[in-house]
Amino acid sequence: MTAINRLRTALQSAPVLPALPTPTLPPDELRYSLELQEQQDIAQLRSALEAFLGSDRFILQDLLSAPPVRFVALRFPALERVFPQGDLFAIGYALADHLGITSAEPDLGIDVYRDPDALQPELRAETAFVTGLCRAEGEPPADKQWALKTTRLDSARELGDGRGSLVGHLDTGLTDHAELDADLFALDLAADILDGDQDPTDPLSKGMANPGHGTSTVSVLASRTTGEIVGAAPGAKVVPIRCIEDVKVFNTAPVAKAISYATAAGCHVISMSLGGIAGRALHAAVKQAVHKDVIVVAAAGNCVGIVVWPARYAEVIAVGGTNILDKAWKGSSKGSRVTVSAPAEFVWRAERTSLAADKHLISAGQGTSYATALVAGAAACWLSAHGREKVVAVARQRGITVCSLFGAALRATARRPQGWDGDLGAGVLDALALLQLPLDAIPAASAETTATPESSLGDFLDEEIGLGQADPAFDAERYETEISAIALSHASFDQPLIALTEAAKSIATKPSVHLRNAANISSDLRVRRFGQTRSSSVSLPTAPPRVPEDFSRVRLALPSGTLVEGTTSSASLEATRDFLAAGGEKILIDRARKILSGTRATHDQANEIAQSISALLDEVKSNAPRSALGKLGLEALVAMTGRPALRVINGDVDHEDPRAESWGGAIYNIKAGASFKLRLDAVGRIDLDGEHQGTGFVVGQGLILTNRHVLQQIAFPIPRRNKPDAWILNDGDCVIDFAEDPSYGSAPSRFKILEVLRAGDDFIDMNAIDLRKVDAAVLRIAEKSTAGDMAAPPPLDVSLSPSLTNPTEQIAIIGYPAQPNLIRIGTTNKVDYEVMDRLQAIFGADYGSKYFSPGKVIVAPFPGVIPGITRVHDATTLGGCSGSLVASFAKPMNAAALHFGGAFRSGNYAHTLPELKSLGFFDGLAINWVP
16 A cells, blocks of 8 residues: 555545634644645645545645745644654655645654753653753753853843844743743734644643743743843844744644744744754745845754754754853754854753743753854844844845844854864854944855755755765755655664665654655665665664773673673783683684574674684783774674574574573573473564564464554554554555564465554654553454465463563563664764674674573562553663563563563563553453463
C-alpha cells in the first residue's frame, strides 16, 4: 500500500467533519502547506483533491500570500499525524505531483528544539538522552541583571530603550505575571494562530514540556524597569502572537502564518525563540517580512548542535548562546549561520508554569531562547536610537534590507573575547557599541533578492558533511524540507551527519520512497546518505555512550579477573604489562581469533584484527601513543568484551565462547533443559518489505508480542495516535521470520502478520521513551508459513509469577540486533570514521541475526521513578532488539518481560509480563500463562 493509499484508507474511517467556522491550526492534526501560483483557483483545487483522495473530509484554508505564490493549508481535522515521517513526505510528493502544484509539505510537529529548563534530572529515558548534553550545572549569578550588563544593554537604553518599536513575539503566548506590565503589550494587535482568535493566552496545558515559555522570553525581551526583571528593550511595545503550544512541537505552517501576520500588523522586529525544520512557506514568510523592512531574529537552537530553521536562512539574524564567562553555553547550536551570540545560561526571567503557580516567581533559565530575546530587544533599541524612518532610508540607499543593515552593524560592534569560537558568530552582543555606531559607518552588506524561496540545502551540506560536488540533477528544492527533518532528527541524538548512512536508519531518518529513489542515484555522495539500501535496518536511535579515557578502555578489554577492582591507574598499567609479558598477549589474540571464527569475518579480516591487537599491546607495553592500527585493535577488543552477545547457531549457543567468561556455567545449565532450543525458536525478526523493524516472540497460538513502537512502523492507528479506534496494517510484505539468519524472500520460517489484537494506548515517540507508557503490542500471525506450509513455533511459557524483582537477578535477551546508527569511540567521545568503517566491515554482516545476550537486573521498580511495569537490565542490546524476549534464568527460559528500549552499552528497559497482565493488557487473549 502506498502512502497516499494509506491516507485514503484513513479518511474512509474518519468521522464526518462538523462545521468549523474559525480557521485554526491545531498542533497535532494532519496538515500540509500547499504552494500554488497566486492566481490558481481554489474551487478547482478542491474538486481535484476530492477526486484524488476519494473524500471530502478536508479543509482548504488560506495560509499566506507571497507574490507570485500563495500558500494554502490543507487540513484533515479528523485525523492526527498517524503516519511515519517518511510516509508524511511521500503523501506530500504524491499530492504535489497529481495536483500540478509546486509543493505540498507536511507539518511534522518535530521535536528538535529542546528547552533545557524542561530537562530536569529525573530518571526518564527522554531526559537521560539529553540532560547531560545541554543543561549547564551550577548556581546562577546573584545579580539578576547580569545579562544586561554583559551585553551593555543597561547602558544602551540611555540612547534608545525601544520606545516607538513594535516587536512581534512569536511563542506559546502569555500568562498573568507580576513582571509583565499591562502597558508592555499591544493587545489590540495580538493573535492566537493555533485557535484562530485574538486571545494570546498560554493555556499552560498539562503535559507540555515547557509551559509558560512565552512568558519567560517576553520578560527578557521587554519587561519594564519597575520589577525585578528588566527587559532588553523596556520601552518597546510587544505584539504577542501564539503560534506554538510547545517549543518541542515545531510546525512550519502556524509559524509561517504568524510571521506573515506580524508583518501585516506593522511589526518592526520579529522575535522567534523557537526553531525546527526548513519549509517553503516558512522561508517565503521570512523573505516577505525582511523585504518589508522587518528585522527577523531567531534562535540558533538548543541541544542539537546544528543551526535550525528559520535561523538557518540567510535572511535571518541567528543567535547563539554564551555564559557569564563569555564561553559557549553547552547547549548552543553553532555554525557559520550564527550572526552573533548573547547570554543563554542562567538568564533571569519571569516563570509561571501552571495556573496554580506563584505569579511573582522568577528564576534563572537556559537556552538560546533568552539570547534571542536579548538580541531582538537590542534591535528594537537600535531602531529607537536612530529612528526607523532614517534606518529604512539608509537601507534603501544601499540597496539592502533593514535586517541586513542591522546584521552588519551587529557583526561590526560585537565584542570578541579572547579565544572566541567563530562558530558562535561575530562575538557577544555589545548593545552600547551597536547604538553608538553611526548608520553611515556600518560596513557594507551584500544585497539580497526577494525571489521565490530557493533551497538552503547546498550550504547546509557543505557545512555539516563537507564540501562536495553538487548534483544538478537532484531536486534540492523539492527535498530540502525532508532532508532537514532527517538531519535534525539524527543530530538530536548528538550524532554528526557524516555518520548518517544508507544502511542503518532510525525511525526518524528513514526517507520517503521518493527521496530514497532520488538520493540513491545522486552523484552527490553527501545526498546519498539520506537514501536507504534495500537491506537496511530501521530501529529506534540509541543514545551515545559516555566513553572513558584511553587506558580505562584498555582495562575494559582485558579478561575479567586480570586486574583487582579498585586498583589505581598506575598500578593497573603495571599489572597489565605484567599480564602481557606473562603470555597475556597470546591469550588476547587467541581469544579474538576464536570469537572471529564465530562471525562472517574472512581470514584476511581476522588477521587484520590480530595484527591490530598486537600493535595495541606493543603500544601499551612501551607506553607509546595510540597509532591508527592500535586504535583499531583497542576498539575491536572492546567490541568483543563486556556483556556477551552470542550468535544463535543451529538452535544452540556456545557457552565456551571466550566472551561468555563467567556466564559459561550458567548458560551450560539452562541449555541442559530440553526446551532450550524451542525457546530460541519462538523468537523472530519482524520485517516490512525486507527492512528489519524489530523483534517479536510467540506468546500464544498464533500470537506474537512486540513493542508498540515496532508496530507503528508496520501499521498506522486511526483516527488518532493515542487510544486509536483501530490499526491498519501496511500492504507491504509484513512478516515475522523465525530463522536465525533471515533473508528477504519466501522461506518456511516466514509468517505473515495478519492483524493487531492489542496495543498500548499511547503513541511512542521515537525520540523519547517514557517509562510510564506501555510499549507493547500483540499481533496475530498466519497459521502456516509463506512457503513450505510449516506451522509456527509453539508458544513460550509465559510466567505468571512476579519476576525480575531483585537487582542482580540473571536474565537473557533473545533478539535481532540491527546495525547501529553510530559507534562513538576514542578518548573525546568523537567518532573515528576510519576505525568505525573497519569494524563495520568485519562485524557488520552479523547484524540482523538472532543473538542470545545474558545480563542482570540492575534497577527494580522505585515509586515515582521506575514504574512497576518496568525493569532496567544490563544485557547487551542494539536497535532492532526492540520487542526482544527477556527470559528468566531462575525459571529457565520462561518469558518474563518484553524489552523495549535503552541506551547503547548502558541501562536497558523491559516491561514485565505479569505486571502488564495486572493492568488488563492481555485480557481476552489466549496467552500461554504458566505459574
